[in-house]
Amino acid sequence: xxxxxxxxxxxxxxxxxxxxxxxxxxxxxxxxxxxxxxxxxxxxxxxxxxxxxxxxxxxxxxxxxxxxxxxxxxxxxxxxxxxxxxxxxxxxxxxxxxxxxxxxxxxxxxxxxxxxxxxxxxxxxxxxxxxxxxxxxxxxxxxxxxxxxxxxxxxxxxx
Amino acid sequence: xxxxxxxxxxxxxxxxxxxxxxxxxxxxxxxxxxxxxxxxxxxxxxxxxxxxxxxxxxxxxxxxxxxxxxxxxxxxxxxxxxxxxxxxxxxxxxxxxxxxxxxxxxxxxxxxxxxxxxxxxxxxxxxxxxxxxxxxxxxxxxxxxxxxxxxxxxxxxxx
Amino acid sequence: xxxxxxxxxxxxxxxxxxxxxxxxxxxxxxxxxxxxxxxxxxxxxxxxxxxxxxxxxxxxxxxxxxxxxxxxxxxxxxxxxxxxxxxxxxxxxxxxxxxxxxxxxxxxxxxxxxxxxxxxxxxxxxxxxxxxxxxxxxxxxxxxxxxxxxxxxxxxxxx
Amino acid sequence: xxxxxxxxxxxxxxxxxxxxxxxxxxxxxxxxxxxxxxxxxxxxxxxxxxxxxxxxxxxxxxxxxxxxxxxxxxxxxxxxxxxxxxxxxxxxxxxxxxxxxxxxxxxxxxxxxxxxxxxxxxxxxxxxxxxxxxxxxxxxxxxxxxxxxxxxxxxxxxx
Numbered sequence: 001x002x003x004x005x006x007x008x009x010x011x012x013x014x015x016x017x018x019x020x021x022x023x024x025x026x027x028x029x030x031x032x033x034x035x036x037x038x039x040x041x042x043x044x045x046x047x048x049x050x051x052x053x054x055x056x057x058x059x060x061x062x063x064x065x066x067x068x069x070x071x072x073x074x075x076x077x078x079x080x081x082x083x084x085x086x087x088x089x090x091x092x093x094x095x096x097x098x099x100x101x102x103x104x105x106x107x108x109x110x111x112x113x114x115x116x117x118x119x120x121x122x123x124x125x126x127x128x129x130x131x132x133x134x135x136x137x138x139x140x141x142x143x144x145x146x147x148x149x150x151x152x153x154x155x156x157x158x159x
Numbered sequence: 160x161x162x163x164x165x166x167x168x169x170x171x172x173x174x175x176x177x178x179x180x181x182x183x184x185x186x187x188x189x190x191x192x193x194x195x196x197x198x199x200x201x202x203x204x205x206x207x208x209x210x211x212x213x214x215x216x217x218x219x220x221x222x223x224x225x226x227x228x229x230x231x232x233x234x235x236x237x238x239x240x241x242x243x244x245x246x247x248x249x250x251x252x253x254x255x256x257x258x259x260x261x262x263x264x265x266x267x268x269x270x271x272x273x274x275x276x277x278x279x280x281x282x283x284x285x286x287x288x289x290x291x292x293x294x295x296x297x298x299x300x301x302x303x304x305x306x307x308x309x310x311x312x313x314x315x316x317x318x
Numbered sequence: 319x320x321x322x323x324x325x326x327x328x329x330x331x332x333x334x335x336x337x338x339x340x341x342x343x344x345x346x347x348x349x350x351x352x353x354x355x356x357x358x359x360x361x362x363x364x365x366x367x368x369x370x371x372x373x374x375x376x377x378x379x380x381x382x383x384x385x386x387x388x389x390x391x392x393x394x395x396x397x398x399x400x401x402x403x404x405x406x407x408x409x410x411x412x413x414x415x416x417x418x419x420x421x422x423x424x425x426x427x428x429x430x431x432x433x434x435x436x437x438x439x440x441x442x443x444x445x446x447x448x449x450x451x452x453x454x455x456x457x458x459x460x461x462x463x464x465x466x467x468x469x470x471x472x473x474x475x476x477x
Numbered sequence: 478x479x480x481x482x483x484x485x486x487x488x489x490x491x492x493x494x495x496x497x498x499x500x501x502x503x504x505x506x507x508x509x510x511x512x513x514x515x516x517x518x519x520x521x522x523x524x525x526x527x528x529x530x531x532x533x534x535x536x537x538x539x540x541x542x543x544x545x546x547x548x549x550x551x552x553x554x555x556x557x558x559x560x561x562x563x564x565x566x567x568x569x570x571x572x573x574x575x576x577x578x579x580x581x582x583x584x585x586x587x588x589x590x591x592x593x594x595x596x597x598x599x600x601x602x603x604x605x606x607x608x609x610x611x612x613x614x615x616x617x618x619x620x621x622x623x624x625x626x627x628x629x630x631x632x633x634x635x636x
Contacts, residue, residue: 016570089498095491096202098491118276156570178408178411197409248339446605
């Protein structure tokens with residue numbers, strides 16, 4: 001972002017940005033479940049992450065303020081609120097306003113999430129208990145990298 | 160939205176949807192300040208509204224989970240956190256994550272807001288006290304139309 | 319955008335960015351019609367502009383590849399394809415895929431456009447003749463500022 | 478989309494929409510390469526697809542008018558313009574304005590694309606030769622399903 005006097009954009013088209021499987025490290029987020037943050041565009045409210053969940057991993061009931069897509073590569077996970085199970089090859093569209101509780105039922109469940117907006121974590125009464133968004137997740141990821149002795153990762157910050 | 164077996168899209172391009180100045184009514188939201196809801200796309204987390212604020216109107220400190228643009232046609236308003244004043248001809252870009260408290264200082268301050276995501280209303284300690292989004296604002300608008308004896312408005316629901 | 323090793327985001331929320339009526343100059347785009355470019359986020363395909371059209375101004379038939387919103391402050395303009403006229407207070411939603419030909423019928427027609435994607439300019443046979451997007455419009459705006467002896471404007475480049 | 482008088486939104490949150498691996502058929506798009514269209518939101522210019530490319534598959538040089546993300550599950554593909562190769566676990570961010578030529582170099586290269594805007598197919602001189610977008614791709618997908626004797630698929634049309 002710049003509000004300084006603008007230079008004319010160059011004629012060259014912007015490059016596509018590639019992240020190979022091992023370009024960014026996974027951090028442990030508990031009991032062997034893992035997180036990698038690939039891109040955060042703070043002003044747009046956009047974040048792209050990858051998780052590897054282990055069986056029994058649970059994400060607190062949350063409401064999305066923007067649309068989210070989940071692409072599952074391996075394993076099995078579901079939302080407690082629905083019957084279907086995400087397995088290898090599943091695509092899940094979560095519209096803004098949707099509310100659900102993630103449960104993982106197989107080890108090495110690997111999922112990419114393309115997310116916009118915030119996750120509003122809800123208590124049993126449906127009240128907002130805490131909020132998770134892209135910048136907070138990036139900060140946690142960087143702190144966990146450092147705490148776990150991993151090199152500082154080159155997350156794409158911006159869009 | 161449809162997940163029924165898909166019909167091929169027609170060849171005709173979709174029309175642009177026009178809302179003239181008087182096509183949708185304003186409702187009173189207190190002390191003569193007014194609200195009109197023009198479009199809500201729930202799944203995308205998008206909402207487009209118009210406000211007419213009177214001097215002294217205040218909006219609780221809130222954090223945005225998606226980007227917002229404000230286009231001011233008349234009057235004067237500012238965020239308590241910043242010095243600049245929005246007047247006729249002002250454009251304000253509010254990135255996701257921005258936090259501020261709206262104060263109106265002139266009567267008949269007219270502003271269009273193009274919004275994505277939710278407004279997280281914060282208490283003095285910075286905790287989320289309540290959440291406002293497009294569907295909730297639409298529901299409030301429709302209820303106020305009815306309570307104020309106005310015909311049911313044809314808000315664009317979808318995108 | 320950065321793919322260098324990431325610094326943790328600061329705790330401070332990002333500021334809202336204000337453009338007062340006279341913060342950015344208008345350039346003449348022919349016969350007294352004018353253009354101001356306020357924001358271009360190239361990677362997101364987003365652009366926010368303001369036009370002042372004079373009666374008789376015409377924009378070639380074009381198709382949008384992303385959604386566009388038009389907010390009219392004064393004057394009168396329409397699309398040749400539809401009957402309604404945009405006047406002070408009008409809001410127009412143009413979904414991706416919509417096709418139309420802008421005609422201005424009153425002097426000093428002032429409109430903000432919140433745009434995503436590209437304008438595909440179509441010839442009489444409906445073939446793409448040229449393409450206009452945010453970065454091209456920004457480059458033209460900066461060149462016209464320079465040619466018209468205006469100071470280099472501080473357009474918001476990014477989101 | 479509705480511009481009829483609005484009913485108040487229900488209190489129930491919208492469901493997430495799940496597509497299991499075999500819920501939508503692949504169609505052959507030449508020499509064993511395959512396409513599945515999962516979601517098209519025409520007004521937003523959004524489309525989500527899955528491809529299985531075979532070695533030698535090539536996609537004409539194209540420019541994107543909105544951002545695109547590619548998530549690769551297996552195989553190998555690259556853009557002729559860059560050195561890196563997308564393999565299992567790769568994530569590719571293609572900003573609006575990026576231009577490239579897809580080449581597949583291994584059989585059974587499986588990729589999800591989360592796309593916005595249009596693909597402007599460019600000839601050798603860089604001129605727009607044709608345009609591909611979500612609705613056109615959906616129409617082609619439905620026609621190929623029918624031609625290949627597959628049941629009409631329940632693509633998610635909308636958001």
